[in-house]
Amino acid sequence: ETGVTQTPRHLVMGMTNKKSLKCEQHLGHNAMYWYKQSAKKPLELMFVYNFKEQTENNSVPSRFSPECPNSSHLFLHLHTLQPEDSALYLCASSQVEGATYEQYFGPGTRLTVT
Amino acid sequence: AQTVTQSQPEMSVQEAETVTLSCTYDTSESDYYLFWYKQPPSRQMILVIRQEAYKQQNATENRFSVNFQKAAKSFSLKISDSQLGDAAMYFCAYRSARGSEKLVFGKGTKLTVNP
Numbered sequence: 001e002t003g004v005t006q007t008p009r010h011l012v013m014g015m016t017n018k019k020s021l022k023c024e025q026h027l028g029h030n031a032m033y034w035y036k037q038s039a040k041k042p043l044e045l046m047f048v049y050n051f052k053e054q055t056e057n058n059s060v061p062s063r064f065s066p067e068c069p070n071s072s073h074l075f076l077h078l079h080t081l082q083p084e085d086s087a088l089y090l091c092a093s094s095q096v097e098g099a100t101y102e103q104y105f106g107p108g109t110r111l112t113v114t
Numbered sequence: 115a116q117t118v119t120q121s122q123p124e125m126s127v128q129e130a131e132t133v134t135l136s137c138t139y140d141t142s143e144s145d146y147y148l149f150w151y152k153q154p155p156s157r158q159m160i161l162v163i164r165q166e167a168y169k170q171q172n173a174t175e176n177r178f179s180v181n182f183q184k185a186a187k188s189f190s191l192k193i194s195d196s197q198l199g200d201a202a203m204y205f206c207a208y209r210s211a212r213g214s215e216k217l218v219f220g221k222g223t224k225l226t227v228n229p
Contacts, residue, residue, distance in 0.1 A: 105159040
C-alpha cells in the first residue's frame with residue numbers, strides 16, 4: 001500500500017448504528033486530518049492530529065469521535081448519526097514541519113445515513 | 115478568518131486549448147501558502163501546484179501554471195494544452211504559514227474537457 005488509504009470505501013448505516021472509519025498513511029507523516037465533503041459546500045475540516053495529539057476540533061458534534069493511536073493511523077467513530085451527516089469523508093496527512101506543507105488525501109469513504 | 119472564493123462553479127474547454135480557473139482569497143496575513151488540488155470523478159484528490167506567498171515568481175508544473183497577484187489576493191490556475199484527463203473538480207486552498215495546519219478550501223470548479 002502506498003500513500004493514504006481509507007476503509008471502507010462505501011458505508012451505509014442507520015441512525016442508531018455504530019461504525020468506524022479507518023485511515024492509514026504510508027508516507028511517514030506526523031499530522032493527520034479528517035475532512036467532510038458535502039455536495040455544493042467547501043471541504044470542511046473536522047479534526048487535526050499532530051504527533052497523535054488532537055490540535056483542532058472544528059466544532060464537530062460529539063456523535064463523531066476521532067481516535068489517533070499512532071502517527072500512521074486515524075479512526076473516526078460514528079454513532080447516532082443524522083441523515084445530514086451523509087457525505088464523503090476524506091482523510092489526509094502531512095508533515096508538520098518542512099518546506100512544503102501540502103496535504104496528501106485518501107480516496108475517501110462515501111457515507112450514507114438512512 | 116480566511117476565506118477562499120471560486121466564482122466559477124463550472125468551466126469547459128476544448129481539448130488542446132487553454133483554460134484559466136479563478137480563485138480569490140481574503141486574509142490579513144502576509145505569509146501563507148496557496149494550493150490547487152484536483153479531484154477527478156470518484157478518484158483521489160491530488161495536489162496540482164503550490165505557491166508560497168513570499169515568492170514573486172509564479173509557480174509552474176508542466177502544463178499547469180498560476181498567476182499569483184498578492185495585492186489583489188488572486189490566485190488563478192492556467193491549464194495549457196488541455197487533455198481529457200484534466201477533467202475534474204479543481205479546488206483552491208489557503209494555508210497560513212504560522213500556527214494552524216488548517217487548509218481553507220473554495221467550493222471548487224468543475225472542469226469539463228470536450229474532445
